[in-house]
Amino acid sequence: MKFKFRHTDKIVGIFFFGALIILLGGIVLVALSQKMLVKKYSFQTRFQDAGGISQTTNLYFKGFEIGRIKKFRLNQDNLIDVELVVYEDYREKIIAQSAINKSSNPITGRGSLEFLQGPPGGELLPEDSYIPSLDMPEGKQLLLENKIVRSGDVISSILKNIDDILSNLKKDNNPDQGAIFRILFNLANATETLNSDLLTLQDLMVNLDNRVEQTTVRLDDALSETTTLIRNYQDPAGLAVNLIDPGKTELIQPLHNVLLKLDDNLAELHGLLLFLNQESPEISGVLYESRSSLQTVQKTLQGINNHPLIRRGISRDSRDINRNIKIRPEDF
Amino acid sequence: MNGFLEFIHFTAETWRRLLTYTRQRQASFTVLLRQIMFTGYEALGLISFLALTIGGLIILQGNNILGNFGQGDLIYVILVTVVVRELSSILTALIVIARSGTAISTELGNMVVNQEIDLLLSFGISPVSYLVVSRLVGVVVATFTLTIYFNLVALLGGWLFSSFFSPINFNFFFSRLFAELSFLDILISVFKSMVFGIGIALISCYQGLKVNIASTEVPQRTIRAVVLSIVFVLFADILITLMFYIS
Amino acid sequence: MNILEVKNINWYLEDEKILDDIDFTLEEGQSIIISGTYESGKSLLLKVIGGITPPSHGRVLFLGRDVYESPDETIDEIHQQIAFIFQEGALLSNLNIRENLLLPLKYHNPRLDLPGITREIEEFISYFSLGHILDKRPAALPNVKKKLLSFVRAAILHPRLMIVDEPLFNLDLDNQKLVLKLLRKIHKSGISMLIVSNSRDLIKILGDRWLVMDRGRIVQDVSSSDPDFDKKLNTISLTDLVGVEDEI
Structure with missing residues (x-):
């Protein structure tokens, strides 16, 4: 107790100035880590939107942090004017026909800027000059002309795509923006209809198979009978014929011609039906395969469609599908 | 409403006396040193313990949740957002209210009861300049200082607990952390602690001096001081956050 | 006058x-x-x-x-x-007796003749036979002594x-x-x-x-x-x- 009262001033001094030193140290470290003491050069660029960028977004070149965004604002043409700073060490990288690419991490929403250097030997860009971004036509032109190469950052481009899809999905409440979602929904419904149509078609095919066979057999019979009949008529030496048409011109000849024609047609039909009968298992197979792959698609789409957050979950109708599938192999 | 106007008047008087504080010489300086000693230095242990465990808990929870998403890097963002921006100043303020806010209003209340305030007035010593100003400066300095120590210890605690999960280089941890930290964060942490200190000191002193005659008023005024200080700290925090981060 | x-x-x-x-x-x-x-x-x-x-x-x-x-x-x-002496002889409880006695003087005159004042204080203390109390806190003293000390404090002010x-x-x-x-x-x-x-x-x-x-x-x-x-x-x-x- 005595100790504390006698040395109050010293203890309080150390206590207070210690904290001040820590505070100053912290400020210096922040300044160093944010390159505040490094000389910076200012440049301009422009984006279509400000998604993913903030006051602390960094500019990278070949994975190195070479600068960062200083400020950005929405201009009169609804584009984003961005002021960038580039650290002194990397100033000579900023050459003519370079561009800037903006990508953002869809999960954190944080973006980063990538500097795409122009063709080697380009002129050093003066301070405050405009560097096009790939958002803008002039930047895309540079890319088309192969002046710059977009870095092969696969993951970031995948993430970018996912980001686009996710952001489209997110916009379902906006009637103009929920296109993908609605397409998926409609597709799922369409598949469902298609599936039932296919089942009907399949039943039809089975029936058709049987009927074709029966018809073919009947036609065969009919054909042979007809052939016999025609043969008989080709030599009409019977009494009745002689009695009705002794010259064989009034009745026999026309009938003979009709029968010959029918014979031809029946043979053609027979060939056609035979072909159909032979080919129908194949057609059925194709139909079966397409149907089962469509079922898979449908299940997937139904899964998405019936996502717990959206609807009920995947329905338990696989039993019906299995029964239908079992029928088919017996037909082969 | 009357009480509020009186408090505003009291605040203005304290401010006026603060500006002439340099004329206040030796006597008040001793009071000031003792106030910093009591409110600041003697609370350092408690503050450090709290900061260490809070920093550790944030890392434990953060690693648990963020690790599942592969977003372990966000731990630095969370440390900065939660500790530096919010918890350091709020928790320090709560500790200061619990220890010093109560002590100040009790002490001043008892001084009124024991006629010590009248005594000061008879000496021509303004109780506001002798008692309130030195306590105000003392509490503000102590809260400010404690908040800085809280930040330091909490961030160190964060590193320490991170090392339990996977050994992490000290320099790496702190370079990542400082990359997430901005001047604004530091500025606001410090600014908040000072605003909280001012509020706590003024409210506690005012409530203490509001005691009239009876010693039974002292605990009642102390409770009021605590409640109003907490309300003030939370409202001020919301306002400052809205002012700096949302706009 | x-x-x-x-x-x-x-x-x-x-x-x-x-x-x-x-x-x-x-x-x-x-x-x-x-x-x-x-x-x-x-x-x-x-x-x-x-x-x-x-x-x-x-x-x-x-x-x-x-x-x-x-x-x-x-x-x-x-x-x-003006020196004011209270009925109960109020002293500031968080200062010791010496600080209490010197407070009004020190507060108004930072360049105080401390040795001279101290001598004066000691004379009054022996006049009232108060003993060695300068480093004590008011709470440690009986009311009588507190009251007498308030006379000492008033006297050294020379009001x-x-x-x-x-x-x-x-x-x-x-x-x-x-x-x-x-x-x-x-x-x-x-x-x-x-x-x-x-x-x-x-x-x-x-x-x-x-x-x-x-x-x-x-x-x-x-x-x-x-x-x-x-x-x-x-x-x-x-x-x-x-x-x-x-x-x-």
């Missing part, structure tokens, strides 16, 4: 009138003793005059300057010339006016004598005094003028040169103006 002018002091507690139009003057070097019942408002009047409790109406002038309505520097100066509330209250006979001797010595050196007491002895020894208060009003104002002074003084032991000291 008037060191103190009390002009039409009124003091209200909500609607109740505690001090009712108090008006008197105190000449430099003079002493006034105020007597009265508990409810007479005499202690409150001292606080109003001493610059502690502002009046509802009226003014208090010290050497022609308003005790309340003056610039800070003037008020500081006024207070340096022009001393305001004393019940100087003999709470003291044994020996200490009463010591206090009376000290006050008389101080008064003899030309310091004006305003004392609240119901002690006939004190009024006789120190009083140049005697005021009697009742329910916030001055009901009697007698000068010691008044031929009826002694006769009037004798009445107080028999009337309702009975002092605490006499009662004990």
